[in-house]
Amino acid sequence: MKTCRSPVILLKLICITLLPVLEAQEVKVLPEVTVYLGRDVTLPCQFIPAPQGANVTQVQWDLISPEGEEILIFVFNVKDGLYVNESFKDRVDIAEQSLIIRGVEMRDAGPYTCSIASFPSGSFKGTTNLVVQDTHGPVMDVVRTSVILIDEGVVYSDVKLKPFRDATPPSNEKHTVDDVTYSEVVVGRSHQMR
Known part of the structure; x- marks a missing residue:
């Protein structure tokens, strides 16, 4: 029986045998x-x-x-x-x-x-x-002073009241543009004449 005389051949044989096992884990x-x-x-x-x-x-x-x-x-x-x-x-x-x-x-x-x-x-x-x-933090600033808050696909917007002379009655209409549905809310003050 012949023995392996070249250490390089023995090293290659060990690498070929062990390398696939080590890579798989x-x-x-x-x-x-x-x-x-x-x-x-x-x-x-x-x-x-x-x-x-x-x-x-x-x-x-x-x-x-x-x-x-x-x-x-x-x-x-x-x-x-x-x-x-x-x-x-x-x-x-x-x-x-x-x-x-x-x-x-x-x-x-x-x-x-x-x-x-x-x-x-x-x-x-x-x-x-x-x-x-955080689900309740501001995600994006909007033009002017509003901030959009996102919570599970629902968009909320902070609104600042700007007083004006003519009061408009509230609207219950919903408007749809593309895939966004929104309502307009107009808030006014009634002024009494003296």
């Missing part, structure tokens, strides 16, 4: 998820094992604070069970490896890291940035 996450204040959100995390398979032994989610500190949200270990941080206890859940946050608050914004440990493959991580948007 990863954690897939979205780079950014946006949610409105007060809503529920799911931060997806999916472990893609090697073709020969791997057993997930631990799933962990951390929030990275603005100071760079990792805050443990929860960890699930097949042997030790589930641990949930007290400040997230009634607000988070797990579905497969994905994190569900209920009633999102402004302080929930930031980068979240999903860490998955598997046997025999090792540990894998992915980070998602959660952006929290």
Whole structure:
């Protein structure tokens, strides 16, 4: 029986054998998820094992604070069970490896890291940035002093009263232009003659 005399051939053989296995394992996450204040959100995390398979032994989610500190949200270990941080206890859940946050608050914004440990493959991580948007803040300034506020497809406009001489009765008519329906409201003051 001949032995391999060239270390280069042996190294190539090892690379050809192991490289496909190492490339197939990863954690897939979205780079950014946006949610409105007060809503529920799911931060997806999916472990893609090697073709020969791997057993997930631990799933962990951390929030990275603005100071760079990792805050443990929860960890699930097949042997030790589930641990949930007290400040997230009634607000988070797990579905497969994905994190569900209920009633999102402004302080929930930031980068979240999903860490998955598997046997025999090792540990894998992915980070998602959660952006929290306030539903009641001004979205766009309009000409003059009005501000448009958007809440679930309904547009509200702040109106400033400009007094004028002739009072016009209120109108209940609705006007439609393209896909926008609006009503005109004319408010006037009646002046008594002395």
